[in-house]
Every structure is written in C-alpha cells, then in structure tokens.
Amino acid sequence: MLTFTRLNIQGFCSIDSFSLQLNQDCTVLIKAPNGFGKSTLLNALVWALYGKNIKGVSEVNTWKEYQPKDYKGTMVEVF
Numbered sequence: 001m002l003t004f005t006r007l008n009i010q011g012f013c014s015i016d017s018f019s020l021q022l023n024q025d026c027t028v029l030i031k032a033p034n035g036f037g038k039s040t041l042l043n044a045l046v047w048a049l050y051g052k053n054i055k056g057v058s059e060v061n062t063w064k065e066y067q068p069k070d071y072k073g074t075m076v077e078v079f
Contacts, residue, residue: 004045006079011071012044014063048076 009018015037022028030038043053052058060074 004078006077007041007045008075008077009041009044010076011062011067011074012047012060012076013040014066015040015044016066016068044076045078048078 003024005022005024007018007020007022009015018041020041030041032038039054047053047058047060053060062071062074
C-alpha cells in the first residue's frame with residue numbers, strides 16, 4: 001500500500017499552484033462539480049509517479065491563460 005503525506009503542484013495543465021496535506025490514517029474523498037480539476041489532480045499524481053498521465057502521455061500541456069507572470073515550468077511533488 002502506498003501512503004502519501006503531501007502533494008504539491010505548480011503549472012500542471014490548468015493548476016497554477018496547489019498543495020494538499022494528508023494525514024497518515026485517513027481516506028481522502030475529492031468531491032466537486034464537473035470542470036473543477038478532480039481528474040487534473042489525479043493526472044498530476046500519476047505523472048509524478050510514472051512520468052506519464054492517465055492516457056500515457058508524458059508531455060504536460062500547461063494552459064497559458066493559467067500561467068503566472070513568473071511561470072518557471074511544471075512541478076509535481078509527492079511526499
């Protein structure tokens with residue numbers, strides 16, 4: 001079983017900056033309406049672990065309209 005304690009994302013698709021802190025003995029439920037980034041979070045996690053997203057693509061398409069002025073690239077950290 002894999003246990004994650006933290007997920008940090010910057011510049012991944014439509015995610016500018018996102019951080020999620022997880023407690024050790026918990027189950028996480030991500031619930032939101034369509035278009036709020038649930039699949040993008042999962043894609044970022046899979047990309048960080050395996051170098052490819054859910055569809056098997058290694059290239060990240062970061063949306064220019066979501067890039068901050070000081071955009072430095074894509075980063076996904078899993079702890």
